[in-house]
Amino acid sequence: MDWTTNLALLMGTIVLLMLIGLPVAMAFLASNVIGAFLFMGGIAGIDQLARNSIASVITFSLTPIPLFVLMGEVLFQTGLALKVIDSFDRLIYRVPARLPIISVVAGTAFSAVSGSTIATTAMLGRSMTPVMLKKKYHPSLAMGPIIAIGGVDMLIPPSALIVLLGSLANISITKLLFAGILPGVILASLFVLYILLRAKISPSMVPSDDIGTRYTGWQKYKPFVTYVLPLMSIFAVVIGTMTGGIATPTEAAALGAAATIVLALTYRALTLSNLLASLKGTVHVSGIILFIIVGATSFSQLLGMSGATNGFLGMISEMSLNTTTLLIMMILVLIVLGCFVDQISMMLLTLPFFMPLVLAADIDQIWFGVLFLISMQMGLMTPPFGLLLFTMKSVVPPSISINQVFASAMPFVIIGVLMLVAVFMVPGIATWLPGLIG
Secondary structure, eight states: OOHHHHHHHHHHHHHHHHHTTOOHHHHHHHHHHHHHHHHTTTHHHHHHHHHHHHHHHOOGGGTHHHHHHHHHHHHHHHTHHHHHHHHHHHHOOSOTTHHHHHHHHHHHHHHTTOOOHHHHHHHHHHHHHHHHHHTTOOHHHHHHHHHHHHHHTTTSSSOHHHHHHHHHHTOOHHHHHHHTHHHHHHHHHHHHHHHHHHHHHOGGGSOTTOOOOOOOTHHHHHHIIIIIHHHHHHHHHHHHHHHTTSSOHHHHHHHHHHHHHHHHHHTTOOOHHHHHHHHHHHHHHHHHHHHHHHHHHHHHHHHHHTTHHHHHHHHHHHHTOOHHHHHHHHHHHHHHHHTTSOHHHHHHHHHHHHHHHHHHTTOOHHHHHHHHHHHHHHHTTSTTTOHHHHHHHHHSOTTSOHHHHHHHHHHHHHHHHHHHHHHHHOTHHHHHHHHHTO
């Protein structure tokens, strides 16, 4: 069989299995077993596939994933995340669209101490959206900012998806973690600016009486000093130890997880039951991610064994595309895929083809990694299968339709496109901070 037939067989099997409802990890596993039997020598090939699969997950670089996930789980299970919302509620007293802005600011703070986009969206959606709807905010402003800031969680460390991308693409995880900070902060700032402009242009979308309780003196700043600053110290621990060369990403993640647990104990918020719930949530999420890594690594090897990778790269080489055109094509593929598949599937399906092209074209890997992350972040918010759209739908009142959820996210998708263009045109947005650490 030629490489196109082999590629169609492997990809077609995965797509078919996912369409009939099989989980992503199971779809890749089944396709890998079929591919190993056909291209690696029958039963002996399947044995080799098993050995390769074990080798793919016993690597030290993947250890930050469960530790980053644990940090977010502890914060949400202990209720400390809600304390952060209350802190910003006291500080942001009287501005147009006060509650949506609080959601974005608090969500950005969560991004610095949590590695889970879904957990951030679910928590903010469950606690903030019903309040905003009750105060007569337009559904677009009650849901859209929360969906949008949940996606930013992917860019700002600690981020399990950044670690996964760095591991699968063989990009420096430390530099990639730093590279997401500036684009993430800029995106959050653009979201706040959009909310303010929308409230000014369409005042009917926000209630005129949304004024918080006015606190003065120490009562105003006490929750911020008591909860937000100590939690931000976790971010400082993770980033500071990596910046100073004191710790690897794995060691920094361990320090961050330990600091989170110590803080929860200090606040007397950590109990045996919520600790067990945090550990169960961590095992669940991390197990799924590691299982998918097994499938992704084996799938990449099978693409090489079947000749599909070399055939595809040869076809692209014959097109004689310049670097700009090549990058634009890859980004467009990611944006389209983001409408239909989840972010991990996007990595699994594209990285085996994209990374050889990136290396051959001598494209800065950190820059490409950030473009990849922003494209995935947009995919979380794009209909019809954006993961955060359905997360939001699961926590809002039944009277809110899925079409309303879709519509609320679209302005923020446009902002994401503008951010993608900005990073594309000005690579320094992505590469400046990693460049500082050498």
